[in-house]
Amino acid sequence: MHFLDSSYFRDHGTSRTLPSPVEVLARSLINQRPSNPPPVKFEELNLIVKFGPTISTSEALCLWAIRKFLYGQVPVPEVYGWDSDGRHVFIYMELIHGVTLFERYDSLSSDDKRAICQSLRTIMSQLRAIRQSPSNQVIGSITHGPLQDRILDSYPGTGPFPSVREFHDHLSWLWRRIAPEPEKVSDPWRKSLPDDGPIVFTHSDLHRKNIIITSTTPTRVLSIVDWEQAGWYPDYWEYCKATYSVGDWEDWRCGGWIDSFLTPHPQSKEAWDFTCNSIGGF
Structure with a gap:
């Protein structure tokens, strides 16, 4: 093509x-x-x-x-x-001519970071404007195929899933599947994954290496790249992936910058962290 x-x-x-x-x-x-x-x-x-x-x-x-x-x-x-x-x-x-946010991060001022995060918040709100047909909602790729997320691609059954509930049931099964009788193993975190939340279009890898910015001041966001894991996910997924891919001691996370452009989901994140760490992470 x-x-x-x-x-x-x-x-x-x-x-x-x-x-x-x-x-x-x-x-x-x-x-x-x-x-x-x-x-x-x-x-x-x-x-x-x-x-x-x-x-x-x-x-x-x-x-x-x-x-x-x-x-x-x-x-x-x-x-x-x-x-x-x-x-x-x-x-x-x-070819986007710029540098990654990861490469330039340590030289950025607080004002630079604030401007970047304000831009990212606007970008994310616009991205969420992409919607599926109300009569055809799935958790899956943009074409309603299997999910491409690296957390899941080494395991059986990557969808698409006809509902958030069925997707969460699958996540719960993934970490219990190695038990002799997985159906008898209780999942204390399952109830923390909300089955009634919206499905939104998600980049699913908002690492600083995938955010291209200008190499000079004033600092601007030039492009978001690496959309290979993107698709339709529960609304908390973007936040969980963005925080999971950076150390909790790093300024990008502990400084509150991620929370300034993505809506935090603390309860879902606890359950998500447990589940993903249990199935092996990525």
Whole structure:
């Protein structure tokens, strides 16, 4: 799939093709990191290609949908197309010229961090505007397929789930499944996972490495990247994942910055932490 109306083809002409999978692999480090190769940059084309055994077109569809329906509100790389060589999916997208929040974090002032978090709060509120049809609500990928979250992808049964309750029952079963009689093992945390909460569209990996900001002052959020785990999740999931992926001693977490742009869910987080630690984390 090539989007001929994208800026890549407008800038280079529709006769200019995207680099083939063979060309991407020739520039890649796949021999050093076969299970998780880093994206390949084509600086001369303002292009980056994400590929690997765990990459799917679901991520490309996320980026395409967000840019189409929330253009100017949720900053994401423009998708130029995707391809496959039978082993890997290749996603061709805009190269964002900036640095990650993780790279620049220690040099940022409190005012810089506050401005970033205000932007992120606005971005997240806009992202939540994406809704499923009330008559077709599921916990699953953007296309209502299986969930892509790394916490779950090593275990059986990743959905989609027709309700929040069935998803929570599955989480509860995952950590009890190794017991000789799992149905007889009580789950003290199950009641802390709310079955009546809303299902929202979720990035599911808001790590500082996935937030691209300017390299100079004034500091601005340029893009949110790495949407491979995104999909429809309970509303607490974003907060739990964002806090789980950073040490509780780190300023990004203990300084209250995450809580300033994502709504805290303390009760759900306790249950979520227990469940995910019990099944092995990610």
